[in-house]
Amino acid sequence: MDGIVGGEADARAYGQPAAEIRSRSALQQRLIDLEHLNAAGLRQEWRRLFRSDPPPLSRDLILRALAYRLQEREQGGLSKATLRTIAAQTRGFRANDPDRAEPRARLRPGARFVREWRGRTHTVTVVEDGFEYAGKTYASLTPIARTITGARWSGPRFFGLVRRPASKAVPQSSTLSREGRERG
Structure with a gap:
């Protein structure tokens, strides 16, 4: 063994193909290289990997996004089924979120x-x-x-354009009177 946890010798011991080992080593080196880039280098790498200008994020978040993108390109991303599940759950959370902002009313000139x-x-x-x-x-x-x-x-x-969240009071139909509780 070469003394490096997760190195080529460890991978060979677990029967992984040599091409996969070299590929992982190259990916590991690229991830290490990312950490040493300055702000201009990170922005350039973002443009190369995402083909867009980087958003105004902290250095740490940009590093994480770039690292994920490199790994996604090398090892594949989430399956389509997983992406569909995430999208469905996100829609469900948004629909049930009482603190979600209401859509803005469109105000026409003259109002x-x-x-x-x-x-x-x-x-x-x-x-x-x-x-x-x-x-x-x-x-x-x-x-x-x-x-x-x-x-x-x-x-x-x-000016009364923001709605307050609905109260979380229990509907009367679901509350039992004292007599109903004693009988039930």
């Missing part, structure tokens, strides 16, 4: 929001490039809410 705050009525009009309030145009509702209240408010929440 108005009216909100009463401390005895005064405030009207905001949706325009092509944002929102108009008190003769000024704003890019979003949040600075308008801040102007009105003087505090850090979410604009969509202040």
